[in-house]
Amino acid sequence: MGTFRYMIRDTWRLLSRHSGLSFLTIVTSVAVFFLVGASILFVLNTRYLVETVEGDLTIQAYVQNSEEALETVARKAISYDSVSSVKVVTAKEALERLKARLGKLAEAVALLEENPLPPSVEVQVKKASFATVIARELITMPEVEEVVYAGDIAERLQKISRFVSRLSMVVLVVSLASAALVLFNTIRIGVYARKDEISKMLLVGASRSFVIFPYVLQGVLLGTLGAALSVLLLWFSYGMALTTLERSLPFLRLLTDRLIVLRVGAVLVLAGLSVGWICSWLAASRFVRRASRSM
Amino acid sequence: MEIRFAGVTKQFPPDIVALQDIFLSIDKGEFVYLVGPTGSGKTTLLRLVTRELVPTKGRVTVGDVNIRKIASHNLAYLRRNIGVVFQDFRLLPDLTVHENIDFVQEVIGVPFQSVQKRTNEVLDRLGLWRKRNLFPEQISGGEQQRVAIGRAIANSPSILLADEPTGNLDTDTADEILQLLLSINASGTTLVVATHNQYIVDSYRQRVIELRKGRLIRDERKGRYRSDGDL
Missing domain, CATH: 3.30.70.3040 (Alpha-Beta Plaits)
Incomplete structure (x- = not known):
């Protein structure tokens, strides 16, 4: 209980001692996870649109x-x-x-x-896959002036969807890498600012995991909080986007169930937690390992 | 816990020899002064005991443990039995007097209630009760040294290493600190005090080990040592 109490207090001390940096890290995480979430929603909607059009027989x-x-x-x-x-x-x-x-x-x-x-x-x-063959047969008839079918649109949408997916993947990787780098540096600054304290802790018999834990908790908190706030932002902006699009482009079929935002949100929060955990563990353990190594 | 040095040499790169071929044995409950001029190897010797350093040659044993062979996860447990008083105190400036003493107990997982009880005992013993809520910069050098000692003994270590504990203190305060260290030793703690304060070595006769240029040149049992100039 004493250990747990100390760790929680120490984590709070870390967050408050570098409150400006913590705030900046949260803001960056919110921006990054919002971008990632928006890209995922865009891809999901494009795919849904393709599926809907494809399904038209x-x-x-x-x-x-x-x-x-x-x-x-x-x-x-x-x-x-x-x-x-x-x-x-x-x-x-x-x-x-x-x-x-x-x-x-x-x-x-x-x-x-x-x-x-x-x-x-x-x-x-x-079946949707027969549409192109039949359409090609019909257009060869002299009585037929024009053939319109969803498959043609679906093919074009499919191409756009593939491009958007690839672009989103790039956005995802770059964004997560930026978030990871910011978190890593925030934790590293915290570790370096307390290097004397850490060496004392190790010298009086604190285990490495004990020293590292508050930093990991700090990283997990910052990452998760950033992701959670971005989900909140995503929830409201997706609602606004749906209302606007339904008004101006009523024929556009989008994923109107906002539960999709919560599903994407769960993934984002999990990603925030993982990025926070991995980055802070890497930043802190590297230093602590070096500090505890005897010459 | 006893301390043994068997043919210990410590060399720093590129070729600075801090300690050379040291054979030494300090028994459980002993009080030993480690004397010698600056650069003689006193601090290196203490750092070998805490395993901040590992010997280049030879073997350092603390209790039954060969410090070179100790696994890193067991090192933390070994260190819990060794209290260290640093030359420059190294108190945490953001923590109050009692928090500095709480800290060393909390980091090894002592339950909260026990921490409070033990800290109060230590503060009482050191005469720091009234200063418990002050920060290190708000108290005098002698008081800071007492806090450093309090922090070192808070976990009731078997060994207490003190590096120049009277370094920057006047004679009266040095006396106070020595009385305190003697009382700690009287409760069974092995004490190694690195110093070049001739006054305390002469006034409080104990075993004296003298180092010069990394070599052990004298090991006098309690009461036999007479300083022959500057330490």
Whole structure:
């Protein structure tokens, strides 16, 4: 109990003696872990977007405005094994759908003198991976003017997602390295400022682990506190970002469940704890080992 | 705990010989003065006992332990049996008198209540009770020396090493410190006092070991030593 009491008091002494440095370390940790958390959330959202788009199994084949053309394309489409259903959407139906989607703005459509929308055949494939093959088959038909399907967008998004993931990995490594370096130096300054005290502690019979423990606790506290505060910041800023994006880009599908921030937060706190622990242990043990080595 | 030096030589790089071929035996409960001029090897000898240094040649044994062979995790336990009073006191300036004495007990895991009890005993014995809440810079040199002694004896060590404990003190204060050291020795603690204070060596007759240029030149049993000039 006496030992524990001493260690806690000593850790507090370390934190308060270099309060400015401790504050700076926490601020740096908050900035770093916020950056890491934001990158992770960005990657997760990009992946979610890709998955959502990929999951769309519909191919829209726009056809010349004739019933014969519509029938030919529909018949051809249903003949493929990988197609589960085919639906003919006439120009009139397309206009109705548009009105329904526009809601209050639907009155604007009435101002149009004639229907500008082309008829189309809506092809539903059994699996997302069949979409590209079927789309390529359909576009070769002379009756088909244009084919639109999610796979094309998904491919482009996939490329962006891969790039973002790589970039995030770089951000992650650089940020964590900076946090580690700042923590390492903070602890090292603390150790050097007390080198006399440490040599006395060792001389009166304190074990190395006893000497090192308050520094490790200091590192763990600074790292964890920095990460925890960054999670708090991330929670509020993610909420704000969602609200803003939902308003300005309503079609964008994002991870709206904010529990995701807590999951990412748990990882960040664990990372903060580990970085704090490893860095402080390295900084303190190196010095203490050297101080306790006999000449 | 007894201390044995068997053919001990300590050399510092590149070729400074601090101690040469020392054979020495200090028995449990003995009071020994280690005398000699500055640079004669007194402090090196003390640092070999605490294993701050390891001998270049020969063997230093403290109790049953050969200090060269002691594992680093056992070193802490050995040191808990050795109290050291440094020449420059080396008190922790940020801690009060009682905290300085608490500190050495806390770092070896003494329970809180026992720490308080023992610190109070030590402060009482050293006559420092009224100064317990002052910081080292607020007390006199003699009082600082007493705190340093208090810190060294707080864990009731078997051996007490004192390096120039009366170094910067006047005769009256030196007397006080010596009385204190004698009382500590009387309770069974082996005491090694490195000094070149001729006055205390002559006034409080004990065994005297004299070093010069790293060699042991004289080892006089209690009462036989007569200083022949500057120590």
